[in-house]
Amino acid sequence: DQQVKQNSPSLSVQEGRISILNCDYTNSMFDYFLWYKKYPAEGPTFLISISSIKDKNEDGRFTVFLNKSAKHLSLHIVPSQPGDSAVYFCAASDDSGSRLTFGEGTQLTVNP
C-alpha cells in the first residue's frame, strides 16, 4: 500500500529553468508534508515543508504547493542550478508526530 507516490523516477531540466517535482498521497490523515534532498552516500537533507492549513510555502528558490482536494503536492525550483541535481523525496506525516511516509524519490538532473 503505497500511501505516498512520486510517479516520475527521473526529471532532466536545463540550468536556469524551472524544475517541478510532483507527489501524490492517498491517506487523508496526513497533515504535514516535507521534501528532502539526497546526494549519493549522504543521508536525506530537509529542504522545505508545508502544513495542511496552507497551500503554499516559499523558501528562496524553493516553493511547495499543496492541493488538498487532489491530494497532490509539488516542489518548484526556480531557477534550477547544477548543484540541485540529486534525488528528491516527498514525505508525509499525520498528527502523531512520529513516522514519516516517503515516496520512492525522483532523480533530478540539472544540465549546465
Added chain:
Amino acid sequence: DSGVTQTPKHLITATGQRVTLRCSPRSGDLSVYWYQQSLDQGLQFLIQYYNGEERAKGNILERFSAQQFPDLHSELNLSSLELGDSALYFCASSPGHQNIQYFGAGTRLSVL
C-alpha cells in the same frame, strides 16, 4: 552536516549473523527514528524511540530490535540476517514529537 552520527558507514556480513548499528542523535534531540531503504525504494519507517521509550513501530521484523540508552544514543540490532536485509539503514532525530527529522548519513549493510 546534520549532527546525526551513524556508525559504521559500511558493514559486510554473512547470512545468519547478527549486527548492531549505532546512532548518536543531534545534541538535545529526544526522538530517534530508524528507517530502511532497499534498492530503488523510498525509506521505510522501522521504529521510533522517545527519551528511552519505544513510541511507534512500523514494519519492523521480529528479527530486528532497537533500544535508546540514557545518553539518548540508539542501537538497531539485526539478527539471523538474510540476503534481503541488505539495504541502507538511516537514523534520524528530532527535538520531540515533531515532523522535521534530521538524518544521518546511513549504514550500508551487505549480507552475503
